[in-house]
Amino acid sequence: MNEYRILIIGGGPAGMETAYQLKNLGLNPVIIERNDKLGGHLAQWDRLFPSSDSAETLLEKLKDQTKDIEKKLNAKISNITKEGNIFHVTLSNGIKYDAAAIVICTGFDLFKAEKKQEYGYGIYNNVITNAELEDYFKTHNDKRIDEPKRIGFVHCVGSRDVKVNNTYCSKVCCATALKQACEIKDEFPYADVYCFYMDLRMFGKGYEDLYLKAQKDFDIKCVRGRVCEVSENIEGKLVIKAEDTLLGTPMKMTLDLLVLMCGMEKSKSSNEIQKMLNINNNEDGFIETRDNFSGLNLTKEKGVFVAGACTSPKTLPDTIAEARAAAMEVFNYLKVNGQPSLVQ
Amino acid sequence: MRPIFDPFVLPFVISMTFVLLYCIIGMIRIIFQLPKEDRRKFLRSLIYPKSALKNFRDLVNDCLFHTKIWKRKPLLGYMHMSIALGWFMIIIVGHFESITFSPLRGLEVPFMQKMMSNLYLPIFFRYFAIEELSLKAQIFSFLMDFFLLMIISGIFIAVVKKKKPKKVGMKRVTKFGIKEDMVRLSLWTIFPLRFLAESSIANIAGGSFLTKYLGFELVFGGNYNETLSMVFWWLYSIDLAIFMTLLPFSRYMHIPAEALLILLRNAGLKTTEPRKGYAVAEIYSCPSCGLCIDVCPMSEVKDNYKNTAVYFIRNIRKGKRRRDVKNMTEKCLMCGKCIEVCPLGIESLNIKIAQRKKTYYKIKSDFSYLERLQDYKTTRPQDDLSAHSQKTLYFAGCMSHLTPKITRSMTKIFKLANENFEFLDADGSICCGRPMMLTGKINEAKALIAKNTELIKKSGAKKLVLSCPICYKVFKEEYQLDGIEILHHTQYINELIENDKLNIDRSDKRYAYHDPCELGRAFGIYDEPRNVIDNIGLLTQGKSDRDMSACCGGSIGSLTMSMEERDEITKNTIKDLTLNQPDEIVTACPLCLKTFARLSPIEVKDIAEIVVEGLEG
The missing domain is CATH 3.40.50 (Rossmann fold)
Known part of the structure; x- marks a missing residue:
């Protein structure tokens, strides 16, 4: 056993995959996770776009890969100091590690839908978020979803929106919305389902097919235009105002359920760690990488690496690919700068 | 025997005649540019005793004592009062003095010359006078010296303000070109020169503590030198001439313009044209003091201080290119802070809105729905209440609909207060008209206002509660809802609390x-x-x-x-x-x-x- 460790902060898909690959490369990673279980947002999800594959299958696979790796759950980092190339890390429960490298995999937080007061989340009963709908698919336990006849999906909630200070695209919501729209239509075949979008960005493998399938097979109605206002009528039904920008007309409609596609914001859980490691954010609030091309896993701090959605919104395939790349970067770094003894 | 005329008075006499003519012609022009109705209103206000009294009070308070500046910045208030009041008093007391002790007394002087001499005698009285020892004369010379000292103390503060604005409580002051600097220099030097000129001759003309004892005895060492004295009198006259000649083209035009502005404002007039009538009086009344720069929220962004009211008005006055003025007009947030601090109360926002009226904006407004709309779909009042209590209307407005927590809270408050209320625009509102007003589209705003007025009156309510101050402003100012009390919800809630209706x-x-x-x-x-x-x-x-x-x-x-x-x-x-x-x-x-x-x-x-x-x- 080597005395120096590779510290993986965050036990979501990015952290688990990075740890697994580092282990394969003969290094000794340890995963620090603040929650009581691994998986991050993946553990909350039911099915994954574009093919509606089970999220649990992927999670189990990732868990299986990391079963021999040391993990610290319910753990927080309370202090990090750097001495030469070695990081001395102290956890909140007093455990100490000497790490040769750190990989930040803290991921994202979902945008807080309350911030868009005009959508009425937290005010009107029948306004829910994408995460809550996913939870419903898993548990079928949500009183708000009761045989809805008309369902609306609002894309870009907290994304591409100057008014909440998030000007970036969250990348995953378009596909998630169409996936969820198909799934809820499957559940309630007699419901009318509307998607209110600004642009549909179906860029990935299989996404365009999902879009066609949603329209052809599931009769999902896609309306290009933003919902501007949600209110409740006397019967407690939601009344939304939107604009169909293709027809150039304002529209008004009553709904039984409105799903807000909350976008991604960099997880606040990394703030403290960033302070300790002196790592800044970009203007969009995500962690700054060394460049935008070949240094995506590097930070300006030597020995500190990043992977996954903590640097920008990412899909799962992107995240996993980036985790593997990060492992490679760590390996190369140790070979040149770090502890050659670690890399045989 | 002193002379009764000397050529050195000529620069002053000529420039003074010019300024008086300029101001009179300017005033007549402004009055003629007013819309007919406004002109009549203005002339009437001059005669009515009540408004005449108010005019007098405001003229004294604002032009002489500068009470508004006193309230904000006492030091600056003193500076302005000492110069304005001091100068005014020197002119008034000077006139009385020159009448009482006129060097023309007992002389056979042709009528015309007598009239002409009235133009310069009060200003250069000492040059033509011989010291008189009566108590009355002593009191006069004391007063003249006192006010001269007052002005000089004010100018001292003005110099400090120029060099170190922070000392008088200002962060930023207006930037001026070389012309304005020259006029200012000529103003600053008028009274020190007067002091020197009067002092130099105090052994003959007399004087009081300042000119005779401090000036003649100390500054001139008790020696009278005719040539030196003449130099100072010439300089004094030329300096006055420079100031007077440049005054109409400088910011000091605010001195005469302010008086007219006060009269026009008291007549209840408002700006309707950006470069005519009332607006001109406002524009010329701006002293470019720059108090608005520090308070303007736009100055938070470094370069935007150039859009503050003082520069906006200056640009209009200079007749700057229409586009520059238009850009400044459109940038303004219309928060009204500049008006609040303006010592002259220049309502630059009205000029801006008048200017916006002149601009064609490509706004396609389709108001055909107004005709189709017969009634608001309101939420009904509770039946048990509707029979026996006055109905209160609640109009949330478009912005409150985007913040449903407000409308929810208000609905709850109405219910808890047991109010017989009707949520007028629960299903969406007709715009109050304020955004159209702000873009200068008055006719479009009027159409919206008319429809809302009709629907609100129809409801038969006696009280209207609004949640949005933007609506509140236009409802208060433009709506004719006779008999209906308009309240913002802060006022309404406060009323409820004071009447113990909410625990x-x-x-x-x-x-x-x-x-x-x-x-x-x-x-x-x-x-x-x-x-x-x-x-x-x-x-x-x-x-x-x-x-x-x-x-x-x-x-x-x-x-x-x-x-x-x-x-x-x-x-x-x-x-x-x-x-x-x-x-x-x-x-x-x-x-x-x-x-x-x-x-x-x-x-x-x-x-x-x-x-x-x-x-x-």
């Missing part, structure tokens, strides 16, 4: 209150929201509040301000508000609320929300 639990939560522009500065609603908060928790003090409260940055007044510029303003205002570590920011405007919520580190709520929390908690 609120007081907590020890700390709240910072932000005064919305259109509620505070526009209508002076400062105490009602503070009373309400006092009943709910602790009110913390921000850096500046009430009439000096800063714009939230979200104002719909600006047509062109970018999000980045707005963010700078918002951040700064939040910083001011959170000075004393409040737990939450409270405001009473849905637009302020939304603007702050983007960038605030602490929670931002409407006053109605915290009232409901107090009721539940």
Whole structure:
């Protein structure tokens, strides 16, 4: 056993995959996770776009890969100091590690839908978020979803929106919305389902097919235009105002359920760690990488690496690919700068 | 025997004649540019004893004592008062003195020459006078010296202000070109030169503590030198001439223009044309003091100070290219802080709106729906109440519909207060008309106002409660809803609390209150929201509040301000508000609320929300 460790902060898909690959490369990673279980947002999800594959299958696979790796759950980092190339890390429960490298995999937080007061989340009963709908698919336990006849999906909630200070695209919501729209239509075949979008960005493998399938097979109605206002009528039904920008007309409609596609914001859980490691954010609030091309896993701090959605919104395939790349970067770094003894 | 004329008075006499003619012609032009109705109103106001009395009071207070500046910045107030009042008194007392002790007494002088001599004698009295020892003469010379000293002390402060603005409480002062600097220099030197000229001759003409004892004895060492004395009299006259000749083309035009502005304003006139009539009087009345620069929220972004009221007015006056003026007009947030601090109360916002009226904006407005709309789909009042109590209308407005927490809270408050209320625009509102007003589209605004008026009157309610200060302003100013009381919900809630209709639990939560522009500065609603908060928790003090409260940055007044510029303003205002570590920011405007919520580190709520929390908690 080597005395120096590779510290993986965050036990979501990015952290688990990075740890697994580092282990394969003969290094000794340890995963620090603040929650009581691994998986991050993946553990909350039911099915994954574009093919509606089970999220649990992927999670189990990732868990299986990391079963021999040391993990610290319910753990927080309370202090990090750097001495030469070695990081001395102290956890909140007093455990100490000497790490040769750190990989930040803290991921994202979902945008807080309350911030868009005009959508009425937290005010009107029948306004829910994408995460809550996913939870419903898993548990079928949500009183708000009761045989809805008309369902609306609002894309870009907290994304591409100057008014909440998030000007970036969250990348995953378009596909998630169409996936969820198909799934809820499957559940309630007699419901009318509307998607209110600004642009549909179906860029990935299989996404365009999902879009066609949603329209052809599931009769999902896609309306290009933003919902501007949600209110409740006397019967407690939601009344939304939107604009169909293709027809150039304002529209008004009553709904039984409105799903807000909350976008991604960099997880606040990394703030403290960033302070300790002196790592800044970009203007969009995500962690700054060394460049935008070949240094995506590097930070300006030597020995500190990043992977996954903590640097920008990412899909799962992107995240996993980036985790593997990060492992490679760590390996190369140790070979040149770090502890050659670690890399045989 | 002293002479009764000397050529040195000529520069002054000629320039003074020029200035008087210029001002009279200018005044007549302005009066003729007024719309007919306004002109009649103005002339009538001059005759009515009540308005004449007000005119007199305002002229004395504003032109001579400068009470408005005193209130904000005492040192600057003194500076202006000493120069304005001192100069005025020197002219008045000087006239009496020169009449009482005229060197023409007992002389056979042709009538015309007598008249002409009245132009220069009071100004250069000492040159033509011989010392008289009567008590009356002594009192006169004491008064003249006293006011001269007063002016010189004011000029001393003016010099300090120029060199070190911070010493008199200003961060930034207006920047001037070389012409203005010259005029200022000529103004500053008039009275020191007068002092020297009068002192140099005090052994013959007499004087009091300043000119005779300090000036003649100390400065001139008790020696009279005729040539030297003549030099000073010439310099004094030439300096006056330079000032008078340049006055109409400099910011000092505000001295005569202000008097006219006060009269026009007291007649109840308002700007309707950006470069005619009333606006001209306002533009010439601007002394370019720059008090508006420091308070303007736009100055948060470095280069934007160039868009502040003082520069806007200067550009209009200079007849700068239409596009520059248009850009400045469109940038303004219309928060009205500049008017609040303006010592002359120049309502530059009205000039801006008049200017916007001149611009063609490509706004396609389709109001055909107004005709089709027969009634608002309101939520019905509770039946048991509707029979026996007066109906209260609630009009939320479009912005409050985007902040449903406000409309929810208000609905709850109405119910808890057992009010027979009707939520007029529950299903969506016709615009109040204010945004159209702000873009200068008065006719479009009028169409909206007419429809709303019709529907509101139809309801038969006696009270109208509004949640949005933007609506409130236009409802108060433009709507003719005779018999219907218009209240903003801060006022309404305050009324409920004072009448013990709401039982609120007081907590020890700390709240910072932000005064919305259109509620505070526009209508002076400062105490009602503070009373309400006092009943709910602790009110913390921000850096500046009430009439000096800063714009939230979200104002719909600006047509062109970018999000980045707005963010700078918002951040700064939040910083001011959170000075004393409040737990939450409270405001009473849905637009302020939304603007702050983007960038605030602490929670931002409407006053109605915290009232409901107090009721539940």
